[in-house]
Amino acid sequence: EAGVAQSPRYKIIEKRQSVAFWCNPISGHATLYWYQQILGQGPKLLIQFQNNGVVDDSQLPKDRFSAERLKGVDSTLKIQPAKLEDSAVYLCASTFQGGNTIYFGEGSWLTVV
């Protein structure tokens, strides 16, 4: 069974530039999460989707971050404009509806300089 796929794996951008990360969850998983993990900290939820609807985006900095999951499968997370403090690993995760075992992707490492 294929795992959660993410791309790109690594990205270096200058502050005020934009970046987009893509995620394809495990087949059949209705629930998709985007987490931000800053070095030395635990993952922080940015947004949770159930199919193509948003369940929780209370911690998403909406002035600069956006996410979509238009067809209820893959998802894109965008940052525009990026700040230095956005340097982190962006983890996509998924689970089946009603499930409580989250499967994480390998992450997209962002460095903002």
Add this chain to the structure above:
Amino acid sequence: QKEVEQNSGPLSVPEGAIASLNCTYSDRGSQSFFWYRQYSGKSPELIMSIYSNGDKEDGRFTAQLNKASQYVSLLIRDSQPSDSATYLCAVNESGGSYIPTFGRGTSLIVHP
């Protein structure tokens, strides 16, 4: 604001010893509790879940939960160098969607 607290460590133990990792949480409504292991540069992977007070054993791992004290722990028996990683505690409140809140993790070093 739900909080999950862990000592960042590092916790250093010799090979073969018992490693004890601790976690406290602020939300009394929390009903499910998880331990994830994260190797350096890798993504977290689930190793244990526990839902009721008491102990739950899985191989060398034992999770312990005390809801009255809002405390959950993970014991690793016969620690191996391959257990060296960061251990993340995650807590989910009851009902609704599964949205775990993670602690910052405890770094464990098992030295030969």
